[in-house]
Amino acid sequence: MTQFLHNFACFDCQISFKRPATKDSSSGSAHLAESELVHTCPNCRHKMAFMGRNFSTPSKSDNSGWIAAQALWEAGFRFSGSGSHSDPPLPRTKQEVGEFIKLNPKHYQKIAPNEKWSDYI
């Protein structure tokens, strides 16, 4: 059986894993705002943020990439969907991310409500 996996991240530990998001993980939407299943960080036990199917994990040394990923997630962006839309790609640096969020309130990948990582438990 092929599993339909999504990316889950811990911004404190700067790690991410692929995990199922739904009980029946053999199928499912690629354009999901939040996971049905809860996964906790194996390192710090924080509830892991649901990033979506297409999140590519920044490297350990890429602090800017992690800041961008957290800011996008908190603003309701998910790395999801088919990619066949005309909206600009999600930024990967902290220099770009603030402006990007301001300029793209109706972005195709902004599908979740705003969230605060520190309150996400």
Ligand SMILES: [Zn+2]
């Ligand atoms: Zn953690």
